[in-house]
Amino acid sequence: MEQVFHWCNKCDQEIKFNRNKDFEIRNEALEFKGEIIFVEVKKPICPKCKEEIFDEKLANETMKKAVKLWEKQTGRKFK
Ligand SMILES: [Zn+2]
Numbered sequence: 001m002e003q004v005f006h007w008c009n010k011c012d013q014e015i016k017f018n019r020n021k022d023f024e025i026r027n028e029a030l031e032f033k034g035e036i037i038f039v040e041v042k043k044p045i046c047p048k049c050k051e052e053i054f055d056e057k058l059a060n061e062t063m064k065k066a067v068k069l070w071e072k073q074t075g076r077k078f079k
Contacts (some may be wrong), residue, residue: 002018003056005017006053008053009053011051017053018047019055020072021046022044022046024043025041035070
């Protein structure tokens with residue numbers, strides 16, 4: 001169990017967020033340097049109201065995944 005506290009704007013209070021289950025899997029189109037890639041991302045959601053919230057760790061995971069896919073798709077180095 002990986003639990004942290006996050007602020008939820010909709011609930012207007014701090015909520016307990018569990019990184020292992022409080023998320024939705026969504027497919028998102030992201031654009032980097034003119035290339036569009038489709039990434040399956042974990043969107044953090046508030047366990048109380050199901051509103052999307054921000055979680056740094058999940059955001060970083062998404063970014064890493066996106067960069068890998070981008071490099072695979074373009075055959076270039078991202079940086
Ligand atoms: Zn909430």
